[in-house]
Amino acid sequence: MSRLFLLLPVAAAAVWFVQRYREGAFNRTKRPRLPAAAPAQPAATPAWVYRPEDYGLVADELLDTRLPGPDTELVKALEAASTGDWAPASELLAASDPEWRWIRVTVLASAAAEDDSWVRAWRAARPGDAAAVLVSAESLVALAWKLRGNRGAKDTTREQFENFHRVLAQASGALAEAARLAPEDPCPYIAMIRVALGEGWAHEHMHALWREVVVRAPHHVGAHSAALQYWCAKWRGSDEHMHAFAESAVAQAPAGSLLPLLRLIALFEELHEEQRSHPRYQSAEATAAIDALFADLAMAPPGHPWLPAARHLLVWFLRAQRRTVEAAEQLRLVDGFIGALPWRYYLDPVAFYCSVRQNLVLAAAHLIREAEEAKMNEARTMER
Structure with a gap:
């Protein structure tokens, strides 16, 4: 009897549980299913981030490090050469005057120093073609300097020097052949200037080579630019020799x-490792050199091959003189091409140019805005 009494609460609890279960008291409420997460969208570029394209400039990744300025035909020749087709380069050089010819030969030769299969095919097809011999010879000069490296003598290994002089000797013989095939062409003699520099020719020997150049092209800018390097203090001359030349x-x-571009090249060689605050950048000499080049630019033919190189150096010196708006104007005229001084003296010319360009363009835009606001305020004051 006592056991039955003890079971009564259990039975009552069971009856209550069954009744409540039927009423749904113990059913779990289903959680609402969350919608699927939308795929992540790329973050929009913030409006304040500088993009060169927004200022009418060439995108960083499209900058051409080979050329100082536009040369559509040369680009086509380079593209053809990369596929093994040498004919466009041959035709282009045949149609080029000595100034253009030298610029184009050096660019084509730099490409051949990386892969000369197309030049070898050219020479095989036309053994007596002076242009083919010249490009091949200049490519050896470019290769020799590449093997040497761009460090000072104390940081250059014996092996580098041996390879440098071995290839430079080959270039000397090839340039002699190019000069024999085209006796009136100054380009083989101009190319020999870098051989003279590398081999450490005495001044008397260099003077004899220079006479061969000027008798063929007395006012050749490319030739003078090459010779000025020989007379630099870092090579076979001094600051005094360089400026006198x-x-x-x-x-x-x-x-x-x-x-007149030579004056700025000489100043750049002397000062490029100095800060822009160096007094020589602000000197009367530097200002006179800038102004003289501007005057000569106004008289130069529109298609002069050295116009872009002149503008690149003007950017450098105008910026140093804090003539910001003028510097930005010159930069816009050559933007997209950085195969020139000062940019090619830097280990990463693209990064350096992009940094200078951004600072210069933004500063010029700010100054122009300020000038426009000042004019508007002045006009309002006059109206009152």
């Missing part, structure tokens, strides 16, 4: 030749 060339130059 530049002044002598400018004194004899016809209007519009762009030889």
Whole structure:
């Protein structure tokens, strides 16, 4: 009896549980299913982020490090050469005057220093073609300097020097052949200047080579630019030799030749490792050199091959003189091409140019805005 009494609460609890279960008291409420997460969208570029395209400039990744300025035919020749087709390069050089010819030969030769299969095919097809021999010879000069590296003598290994001089000797013989095949062409003699620099020719020997150049092309900017390197303090001359050479060339130059560019090249060679605050950048000499080049630019023919190189250096010196708006104007005229001084002196010319360009363009835009606002305020004041 006592056991039955003890079971009564259990039975009552069971009856209550069954009744409540039927009423649905113990059914779990289903959680609402969350909608599937939308795929992540790329973050929009914030409006304040600088993009060169927004200022009418070429995108960083499209900058051409080979050329100082536009040369559609040369680009086509380079593209053809990369596929093994040498004919466009041959035709282009045959149609080029000595100034254009030298610029194009050096660019084509730089490409051949990386892969000369197309030049070898050219020479095989036309053994007596002076242009083919010249490009091949200049490619050896470019290769020799590449093997040497761009460090100072104390940081260059014995092996690098041996390879440098071995290939440079080959280039010397090839250039002699190019000169024999085209006796009136100054380009083989101009190319020999870098051989003379590398081999450490005495001044007397260099003077003899220079006479061969000027008798063929007395006002050739490319030739003078190459020779100025020989007379630099870092090579076979001094600051005094270098500036004297530049002044002598400018004194004899016809209007519009762009030889006044040499003064800025000489100043750049002297100062490029200095801060922009260096007093020589602000000197009367630097200002006179800038102004003289501007005057010569105005008289130069529109298609002068050294116009882009002149503008690149003007960007550098105008910026150093805080002539920001003028510097930005010159930069816009050559933007997209950085195969020139000052950019090619830097280990990463693209990064350096992009940094200078951004600072310069933004600063110029700010100054122009300020000038426009000042004019508007002045106009309002006059109306009152």
